[in-house]
Amino acid sequence: MNQDYIVPNSWSIIEEGFDAERVRSSESLFSIGNGAMGQRANFEEFYSGHTFQGSYIAGVYYPDKTKVGWWKNGYPEYFAKVLNAPNWIGINVLINGEALDLAKCEVRNFKRELNMQEGWYNRSFEATLQNGAEVKVNVTRFLSLVQDELGVIKYEVTPLNRSAQITFEPYVDSGVKNMDANWEETFWEALGAEYGSNEGFVTARTFKTHFTATTFMHNSILLNGTDVQVLPGDAEKTDKKVSLSYTIEANINDTAAIVKFGGYTVSTNHAEAELINAAKANIASAKAKGYDALLEEQKQAWAGIWEMADITIEGDVKAQQGIRFNIFQLNQTYLGKDPRLNIGPKGFTGEKYGGSTYWDTEAYCIPFYMATKDQQVARNLLTYRHNQLGRAIENAGKLGFTNGAALYPMVTMNGEECHNEWEITFEEIHRNGAIAFAIYNYYRFTGDYSYIPEKGLEVLIGIARFWHQRATFSSHKNKYMILGVTGPNEYENNINNNFYTNYIAKWCIDYAVAQIARVKDEFTADHERIMGITSLDAAEVRQWQKVADNMYLPYSDEFGVYLQQDGFLDKELIPVSQLDRANRPINQKWSWDRILRSPYIKQADVLQGFYFFEDHFSKAQLEKHFDFYEPLTVHESSLSPCVHSIQAATLGRMEQAYTFYLRTSRLDLDDYNKEVEEGLHITSMAGTWMSIVEGFGGMRVKNDTLHFEPRIPEQWQGYSFKINFRNQVLKVSVHPGETRFSLEGGRQLKVVVNGKEVTVQPNELVTV
């Protein structure tokens, strides 16, 4: 953890001072993205120090050959890697012939700013090169939200102590590698390059998956803000790379600049033969608008996002910065426009984990997107899983399941499993539960039942079939059990009767059975269609129901709590608070067996179940379980603090709720887990949003009605958020002692605040 890293600021992420040790971490924190592409905040110019280069294109991945120590049956042959894409941001810079390289200069007044309000990233510094030249550099970069194949860079150099010859060498390069390639192979095959006077194009295709991308650039040169015609010299052109070279003389305090337009056109969106034309169209459009108009357009587009998604916090700038950083990154990663895409755990900020889709999407991200975007976005995320149902059935088949049972992959790009650790891939099957829960949650929030007869019911049936087959009957206990699983708490492997898993499995069956009945009553044609596709009959459903009705749930009479799993009480239940700090984080200090036999919990597990099914339990039960499990929880998953923050708030433990809130919202900014250099924790950022809206705001949807129980941490003077509830936008503003509601929309809205019904009329402020 490093609380002095980022300068507190309500709208910007700011780093001051150059520290080579922090370059990789800052490359993560200052990443930019526009939903279609993104990059780490790598320097445009060459840097000989430690750096982790990364540019990414949404939906473009590579199935790297699996690397395991010991092969197990059922492992996938490939692991879908987040693919480092060709580089279009590169601009090497020479001052009087010497390469500008921050590892070899004296650097002063180095500053990075990621302006979240307006969606741009700036870097500025002064440097003295080894040849004695002093220059000031100012670079602004953004990825257009409006024209999402386009990125823009303005790179300005000002000589400070003598006139200088400044050379800009912008390039596009497909000769890139993945840092995490299993076998040190390259993943891109160069198909060729072309260039015109100020343009360059390299086209490359991924091996195996055959995604083709043209990486393009267009450059213009300015002196003191005015276009100057400089003919490029020394062009380097190979199949992989086009580099142009522009040299310009600048006097002291003159500013020489290059404006580079760049980006990708990709075969997922264009015919392969049209890629270069599409790239040229992007360039033409960008040239027509010009840099200033593009930047203005960007600010407007981000203003539109913030208008709906912003959360304000008064009196606590770090908390404010934290929540905006989370909301900003989620929107950089996924905008919900393309149902083929999903929300990668590192977004466009790193390679780690591979794949783009985890249960995080359903468990954490969908509530955020449901409430801050059009409901079509959440529906797209659900549809993504429906589109992959066939692959989930295949995947279950590889593990011996039959008859249309579906097991969604732990990690995927295209529906195929691409993870290979038996205790996760084969056993962390609770993921299936979250996928069913999201269908319920979508309907609960949006009131749009149509998704279920159209698509959702098939998914629910595949999942119910899986749970039915996966349960085994213990004649010893006369109950159905689920043996050999890993629950949400991944610090236990291959355990029997994980409460969370058993509970959600039972719920999945009950819910599927209820929806079959409802669809039969209300959507007869869909019911017939689906029964036809799935060959489901009443006898099979009765078999499922037997499993759900007789599901074993481990419980301790002594403690009055559900047990995380069989045998949990046999552990030495020493609370985390009594553990020597030197042991933490245990995942870096202890061997795996020691973690497994310890009682320590990585992230909410039983409590995750209480979060999903809060209304199945009393507040007293929640309190008892919170008090039993939280003290054993080390929160070494980014997904843990948010659930605990919500539950602490629900229990009125505001100090604890606030601590968890800070931990979730500033996880990356303060680098709690000392790993931000690998990339950001994108999906858990949605949990931060939930901490405020569901935790402090106490928002729930019950019986088609929004409920609130607003609470405010004593560190704050106030906070506000907006909710898109059934196509009207409710703004909620909470201050000590009062909560204000206002509504953008055409119909009055009844909400329940602390148990009392309140009617909010459109465009009228209600104070409670």
Next chain:
Amino acid sequence: MNQDYIVPNSWSIIEEGFDAERVRSSESLFSIGNGAMGQRANFEEFYSGHTFQGSYIAGVYYPDKTKVGWWKNGYPEYFAKVLNAPNWIGINVLINGEALDLAKCEVRNFKRELNMQEGWYNRSFEATLQNGAEVKVNVTRFLSLVQDELGVIKYEVTPLNRSAQITFEPYVDSGVKNMDANWEETFWEALGAEYGSNEGFVTARTFKTHFTATTFMHNSILLNGTDVQVLPGDAEKTDKKVSLSYTIEANINDTAAIVKFGGYTVSTNHAEAELINAAKANIASAKAKGYDALLEEQKQAWAGIWEMADITIEGDVKAQQGIRFNIFQLNQTYLGKDPRLNIGPKGFTGEKYGGSTYWDTEAYCIPFYMATKDQQVARNLLTYRHNQLGRAIENAGKLGFTNGAALYPMVTMNGEECHNEWEITFEEIHRNGAIAFAIYNYYRFTGDYSYIPEKGLEVLIGIARFWHQRATFSSHKNKYMILGVTGPNEYENNINNNFYTNYIAKWCIDYAVAQIARVKDEFTADHERIMGITSLDAAEVRQWQKVADNMYLPYSDEFGVYLQQDGFLDKELIPVSQLDRANRPINQKWSWDRILRSPYIKQADVLQGFYFFEDHFSKAQLEKHFDFYEPLTVHESSLSPCVHSIQAATLGRMEQAYTFYLRTSRLDLDDYNKEVEEGLHITSMAGTWMSIVEGFGGMRVKNDTLHFEPRIPEQWQGYSFKINFRNQVLKVSVHPGETRFSLEGGRQLKVVVNGKEVTVQPNELVTV
């Protein structure tokens, strides 16, 4: 399984007919070794078909960089690979300029014979080449037991249809690779080559471990049995390889032959500067003796081994062939001469598993070597672990244990752990128990207590400390437990309270405490020395004792059996007999999670405990446990059938005992597990020996006395074996209704047969 593979023969392993599909399997089955080196039965001449090339030098290994999918703290950085050594057996052959290549000839009368009585391997065939030449080939190869750096090949070619020009191209080559290299690296660095007229030497050093080996050859050419002087032409010489070329004209029915002496001199046994001289000394000695005398010497040496180790079976040639194959392979692998060596699971027959030392040595091999060799051999095997105690303490330290607790590695070459699968490396800790048990077993059998005060006690203390620290106290059950282990049954991972593990842990502490007391009484100086080294005091021992006295052992009152682990009864206990054959072997047909939640047992687990601690339980208890567990056992470990054979025999179930005996003794010959091409199952071969001696013979040692309960399968007319018991050799010969004993030694020996004491006088036959 393939029962028609090997021709039944009481002293030889014979294959008839050439089948390209069987080449790799036969390369395993016809492997030869002499304890110091060995190879797979690769063809001397070039073969373009599928082959698995392997030559191995005892104790020469390579620490290959670990390959895992997901790193866990505590994993070793390296995996010690069995190293494919330079090739000295190669002799390419050309007939009239065309390479002899069995993949490209018409082959007739192909036969392999591995003569176990005399210790040589022969291959003969007739071939018609594409150029029309017909030749007869006869090749004999052996690795000298007497001069164990030397191997000998006589390769004879006889033209059958026309005179022919025959070219022999013998070579030595260090440019070899490991089939299982994790990163496709080469492991040998060539240091240079030299050659004389009929000699060649290549010297190479392993990377990292820096073992240096000179691989040498000397060739002589014969025509119809008479030396002829042929000057080598076309010598190829690189740093890695020396190849010589001899051409000779042969008429129809003339036999042209090359006799090649070859082998290795290694820096483990010679100064590095002396390797070539040592190789020359080997050649000189071989030349002085000549081929015939070397072969005769070989026969004599093997006769000496068989004199002590042979087991005869009358009336069942397949059973006879099986047991001799097992005894032969064990002696090819390990002769007990060098305490730095141990017994690799594949011996000199393959690369699989890596490492040379598993708990197999203590659990299975030591009884065989104790009874068929001088007791120093078993003592060397114990000493090997004592020498590695420091490393075992380091290894435990990596997993968080302190104060001299020792955890012996799962797999090792030099004492360091070199395995990397968390559920095995970190959790299959029962291995520590077998290492302590072997100390007890050695004393029980040999009566030599001196090992314990000298060396064994330190090992026992390290192991007791480990168990004490590894146990956790369940306040819930008021017992000590061992959580998160993998037992001998590796089809369960990360289970709690594996009966076998808990039982042997308790026993290890009890036994260590008793030996501390005895050494204190009887070997005061050793006691003081050891207490000094280990800083052990009485208070610590009392803490251990608390754990042992309160160890939890899972037990079912309902079934009256100890449970393999907590929760075992929750499984669906469907016996293997009701499992569709298509599901087996489950380790090839099922995904890992399915195996884990099934009740199926890979190898004896609770029953392994009953095997070690037979006298702690009644025969009725054994029967109840056997009847409970055996029906759930799939015996997919090579170590399983032998224990079950012994216990079935003990229970008088002779048909079952016989079936298990055949399975253990002919596991490789009949390729039960369809994997013999990867190499032989060496360590389980000692279990075959136990099946006869302890199973059918009913041999036990109780109170310094040999006990027997001889039984005979109805398929046999008789069987006999010899036991070196305390430096006298007792021969036991069993026939229906009578058992004969005879003794080579100077003192009378009391034995107990079926509960009755019998006195055997030296050199006098006793019939019971």
